[in-house]
Amino acid sequence: MAQTIVHIGHGKTGSSAIQSFLALNAELLRAFGIEYPWHDSFAAAREGRITSGNYDSFYRLEQRPAGMVLFSSEKFCRDVVNRPEFLERLAGIGGQVKIICYTRDLFDHFLSAYGQLIKRGRGTDSPRAYAERHKIFRVLARVIDRLEEAGIALELTNYSRLDGPIEMDFAHRILGAEAARLLDQAQRVDGAVNRSLTRAELALQRLFNEYAAFPTARFISDALCNALPEIRGERPPLDSETCNLLIERNRDAIARINRRLPAGEAIRLEPPADAGSAGGSYVFSEDQLRVLARSVSEEIAKSRKAGRQT
Secondary structure: OOEEEEEOOOOOOOHHHHHHHHHHOHHHHHHOOEEOOOOOOHHHHHOOOOOOOOHHHHHHOOOOOOOEEEEEOOHHHHHHHHOHHHHHHHHHHOOEEEEEEEEOOHHHHHHHHHHHHHHHOOOOOOHHHHHOOOOHHHHHHHHHHHHHHHOOEEEEEEHHHOOOOHHHHHHHHHHHHHHHHHHHHOOOOOOOOOOOOOHHHHHHHHHHHHHOOOOOHHHOHHHHHHHOOOOOOOOOOOOHHHHHHHHHHHHHHHHHHHOOOOOOOOOOOOOOOOOOOOOOOOOOOHHHHHHHHHHHHHHHHHHHHOOOOO
16 A cells, blocks of 8 residues: 655654664665655765755655655654645645654753754754743644644654664554564664764854854864764753743643653653753863864865955
């Protein structure tokens, strides 16, 4: 039976790892009857670099492949509620339709999203300022309502409750009993994909965001994450006032979402015990400093070659 599966994220729930896995194994997936339409980001995804999946391929698709066709992008999450043509096009593709979405415990998500804001969003907010506008759970509650209204099946799970790699969980969701055979043959990216920053890296990128008049993530945080994927990220500091604000702003939306999650997967609202404290010293390893020195030097050389002032 023809089937269309759309993985919609949401943000900071392992989407980059899923997309690297899918891009690396696009040919193997085809042998299992799954078409993951090509996108020009596949080369980067296969190297474990940060991408947005095959979002554009969904809107460019002219002829539906036979069997299962699969799309993955966090951008689809907001399209459900903000872009009417998403659901219209989904209906037009034909076949059975299923939406896959991962969510996450409140503070797991907030801290990861805050790190991403600084890392790639040119953010300069403090955690407290970001807590006042963090709204993905309210968006997700609206997504659930909209999909129910449209009669589209939603498979929702809590990323924070997964026992193993998200690629394994996703493979079982799209292939069921055949997933084990796929995973036995599949390629995987070495190291973490889109890892979190350390506190020192986060502080450095935030200062670049504050002082630079142009985007710097490509040669600061992206360079660090791509060259040193094995480094373990660290939580930014949170005070009790910020924690309480975040809980109160999200409590109602999370209660609505929890009614749709499987038993035992409810989103937890409890703040982490190891959030850390603000200030203090920041530590960089020699490897981190070497990556930064090389990357910034290359950027300076490019600027000079292009005749721009540095």
